[in-house]
Amino acid sequence: MQLLLNTTSPYARIARIALAEKGHANIGTTLVDPWADAPALLKANAAARVPALLTDEGRPLTESLLIVLWLETQKPQPSLLGSDPTAAISRAGIAMGVIDAAVHTLIGRKITDASFDGSPVGLRRRRTIVEALSRLEADPPAFESGTPDLAVIASVVALDYVRFRFPDAAWLPELPRLTRLTARLNARASFETSLPRA
Template structure:
């Protein structure tokens, strides 16, 4: 058995949960709710950085960072590879853009939580908001990868990142401004593993 330390509103943890479902590992995964912002002792006991998600492997190794966890689950799980060898560079390139969107959105949310809306006026706040806008424009212009029966890491990360922005920062993701992205995301959200892990 494996343990996954997480909370249900973390986009990074959701990526891992979707990957675990895609790779047929959900029944081998025990979900452990954790609060990294309150020095959760159980989380601190397994990883010094107090970050989620953290995966504890059957051997007892603690892996942090969602993309590293996804890589591990892709190796030990079943089914098609999340990063197909024939298209690895393209899949990873798209994943990096979506992951950057997720990180920028997450830090805007955290900044506002602890500093209020004035966090947006700082140098870093402005950089993050600008980054979010650029990525959304790029994805709207290029359109994300078409959905297939078997998800790849880029489609998983893109769907989770976009849904997180819609969930936490809806003013930045107006339907009128990004109609193609909203259409794509609505279709993606119907896929069982994304539907099962919706933000709560």
């Protein structure tokens, strides 16, 4: 298997963590810049986005959550859906909303400039980040021991990504419970080795 990724993408981080938690911590990785149209990435993913996973048969898998789904089919245990799959999927959806809104804000800045943040669409994305993180803070995913579920993975990835991309964001609410969860999970190898870095 070979994972095409970069070191900032929250979607790639979800795939990396899921792979590691399923016992594939040491698969080959290729660093690519999705915005530079790397030929290997374009071949693997018509959308030229990371992550893309090449299976041992050479079949490309794209979309972070579909990679998680594929992993679940290949190796059901340990499950990334936890003891209450409906709750895990519900919370993971909220966290993916944060990730999408944060990434779209960065893309909006690429299309225009930092003024995107104050535009009607930019403010809508910011509202999503604040509202979705507040909902997760009010009802955070739990992690005791064992394998973190998709809600934990996506929530930690979302908060780390928001803090990485918006380090001085005065508009971010206090998130003590999510912050504690993030600190605990980031001590775990799969999370620690995939922390976002420029």
